[in-house]
Amino acid sequence: MELLKQKIKNDGLVLSNSVLKVDSFLNHQIDPALMKAIGDEFADRFRLDKVTKILTIESSGISPSLMAALALGINVVFARKRKSLTLVNDLYSAKVHSFTKNETNEISVSKKFINENDRILIIDDFLANGQAALGLLNIVEQAKAKTVGIGIVIEKSFQDGGKLLRNKGIRVESLAQIDALEDGEVKFKEVEVMA
Ligand code: G4P
DSSP states (O other), rough: OOHHHHHHHHOOEEOOSOOEEEETTTTTSSHHHHHHHHHHHHHHHHHGGGGOEEEEETTTHHHHHHHHHHTTEEEEEEEBOOSSSOOOOOOOEEEETTTTTTTEEEEEEGGGGGOOOOOOEEEEEEESHHHHHHHHHHHHHHTTOEEEEEEEEETTSSSSHHHHHHHHHOOOOOOEEEEEOOOOOEEESSSOOOO
């Protein structure tokens, strides 16, 4: 997605060989026009898949998911990383380990919001090692719903997540695929790996 790549080039900050800072438009301050374009792009890619609900994880997955959900005319549900006061019973839960942050979270979704008739599109902001996506897939399985695919805003193709998920036969659509973060520069994948 050209608009997104331009934004990453112009406003992204390469912090190290593995971390890209995008807090000026994606995961701290949020650019709504870009987010709308991202939502529309996800909607276009999954429009024929009869998606009934988008599943994401708080917090940075929520804004692209919301815009995609709006474009598809469906609801979005986000997995919580902390137990809320009212979210105590009847939960689907999964453990998600972040290698980037070196922490493990238990994520939860109320059983009320996913059921066996659902066709779920999972969306997240980053795909690195794929652990968040695996946790969300696990929750969809527990609900006996179907995952139609995974939409990712930025895939770091030099980490294992994309391969791991595609090797399971899951359709992964990433709007920007990064091959390397080197010498302060973002190198995008020349030929994008599709589904
Ligand atoms: P994984 O789910 O693919 O295994 O990814 P990983 O554990 O490595 O990532 C965990 C968190 O770190 C996620 O945010 C993810 O968005 C973020 N992250 C991963 N790589 C990068 C990067 O290069 N740049 C930035 N800015 N973030 C990255 P989170 O903990 O879920 O936080 P949030 O959603 O509340 O923002």
